Amino acid sequence: MTLAYDYPALGAFWTVMWIFLWILWLVLLFRIIGDIFRDDTLGGLGKTGWLVFVIVLPFLGVFVYVLARGKGMGKRAEHQARARQQAFDDYVRETAGSGTGPGNEVDQLTKLSAIRAKGDISEAEFQRAKEKILH
Structure with missing residues (x-):
């Protein structure tokens, strides 16, 4: 190393x-620890x-884990990302659709x-429904 x-x-x-x-190795280590806890197929033992x-053997443990369970890590991370996105989308749909503000009344009147x-x-049924929506 004298050249350096x-x-x-x-x-x-x-x-x-x-x-x-x-730093790359540390990030990989923490990602593996997170994957160990995320995996539902592994039991407690x-x-x-x-x-x-x-x-205990961090370098060897990380390399063996990546070799043995690396493909599953990507699938579990993808599954968790999809589940989070679906939960977020459901929350947004529920929150946006359940509003009682003027936008919701306008939508109901448009449909009516x-x-x-x-x-x-009939016209009479329309008027009764419109009164229920507006009051």
Whole structure:
């Protein structure tokens, strides 16, 4: 490694590279720990075993976990992201659709007048329904 210290820029490059790789490994370690807890197919003993393996022998544990269960990590992360998006979409639909403000009244009146225009209800029924909506 004397070459790296003959050229200060190369020494700085190696230092930055090692720091980057160390941070990358830490991110991977925490992602694996999160995946261990997220996995519903593992029982308590399996989760404990993987967690101890990853914490006691971190480098070997991370590499073995990625080799053994890496494909499932992506699928579990995708499943969780889809579930979160679906829950968010359901919440937005429920919140937007259950409003009692003027927008909701306008929508109801629009639907009611469309029904009247088709001839499915009479003028008297339309007036009664309109009064219920407006009051």
